[in-house]
Amino acid sequence: MNDRRRRGRRHYRRGLALGLACASLALTACGDPVIQRRRGVDRMTFLDDSALEPPDPEDIPPPPPRDRRQVRGAAPLVARCANEGGEHGRSVGRATDGELVQGCELPERGPGYVCRHPARFGTPFVVAALQAAAAQVVRVHGQGPELVIGALSADGGGPLRPHRSHQSGRDADVGLFALEGGGKVFRALRPSEFDVERTWTAISSLIRTGRVIYVFLDMDLQEPLYRYLERSDVDEATLQRLFQYPGGHDSKRGLIRHARGHRDHFHVRLSCGNDDGEDCLD
Numbered sequence: 232m233n234d235r236r237r238r239g240r241r242h243y244r245r246g247l248a249l250g251l252a253c254a255s256l257a258l259t260a261c262g263d264p265v266i267q268r269r270r271g272v273d274r275m276t277f278l279d280d281s282a283l284e285p286p287d288p289e290d291i292p293p294p295p296p297r298d299r300r301q302v303r304g305a306a307p308l309v310a311r312c313a314n315e316g317g318e319h320g321r322s323v324g325r326a327t328d329g330e331l332v333q334g335c336e337l338p339e340r341g342p343g344y345v346c347r348h349p350a351r352f353g354t355p356f357v358v359a360a361l362q363a364a365a366a367q368v369v370r371v372h373g374q375g376p377e378l379v380i381g382a383l384s385a386d387g388g389g390p391l392r393p394h395r396s397h398q399s400g401r402d403a404d405v406g407l408f409a410l411e412g413g414g415k416v417f418r419a420l421r422p423s424e425f426d427v428e429r430t431w432t433a434i435s436s437l438i439r440t441g442r443v444i445y446v447f448l449d450m451d452l453q454e455p456l457y458r459y460l461e462r463s464d465v466d467e468a469t470l471q472r473l474f475q476y477p478g479g480h481d482s483k484r485g486l487i488r489h490a491r492g493h494r495d496h497f498h499v500r501l502s503c504g505n506d507d508g509e510d511c512l513d
């Protein structure tokens with residue numbers, strides 16, 4: 232069986248499993264398993280009923296339209312690339328063994344964020360999603376500490392030390408917000424220092440793209456985030472889909488997973504989308 236057919240089968244099985252889980256949980260907003268199979272993305276679209284407007288570095292974008300079909304319809308977020316010709320950037324291969332063709336450079340500054348890392352190239356979708364997340368934090372919480380964005384991928388992708396992934400323009404490191412002292416540097420946080428509200432606004436904005444495969448965050452920091460959502464009346468089924476916590480480090484559950492070295496930032500990986508080619512591999 233060739234690679235693509237194998238992938239197709241995997242996506243089909245995953246879609247089917249999700250469909251069954253959705254049916255058994257009677258969640259009205261579950262993702263469509265057919266769409267899941269065909270596109271291999273949108274795994275988390277059932278979490279939210281909003282889409283994101285294309286972010287514009289000049290303005291904070293208006294509130295997102297509340298039509299989930301717009302997310303499914305794969306109208307890609309449009310990035311304002313700093314480099315010419317970045318609009319057609321696409322991810323090739325895997326995050327751990329891939330490249331980035333005509334990557335979009337995240338501008339060093341934009342509404343609500345700063346990124347001084349030299350490796351700040353991603354696919355247009357990923358760059359736009361990060362800009363939208365920063366803008367969303369400003370929209371929800373007002374002016375305050377900026378979202379500090381770290382490494383994405385190198386120009387052209389490929390190996391980026393000391394990371395194993397970050398090779399194909401679909402990974403990004405994002406600083407956590409602290410309750411005191413702003414968010415200006417990557418700083419390891421104790422749970423009591425962690426600004427869960429601002430950080431969740433950024434993470435959830437990314438998840439709402441429907442393209443997040445994983446968020447890596449230390450287990451000790453997952454707990455306060457989990458408790459915050461629990462207090463916010465997020466239902467149990469959604470919490471289970473979102474968090475590895477309270478499972479152990481080896482638990483295979485949840486979109487938000489523990490990984491060492493993620494006390495001062497979270498790592499987000501987005502899936503391949505229609506805007507990437509067939510040679511993009513999740």
Ligand SMILES: [Zn+2]
Nearest residue numbers: 394403404498
């Ligand atoms: Zn990372």
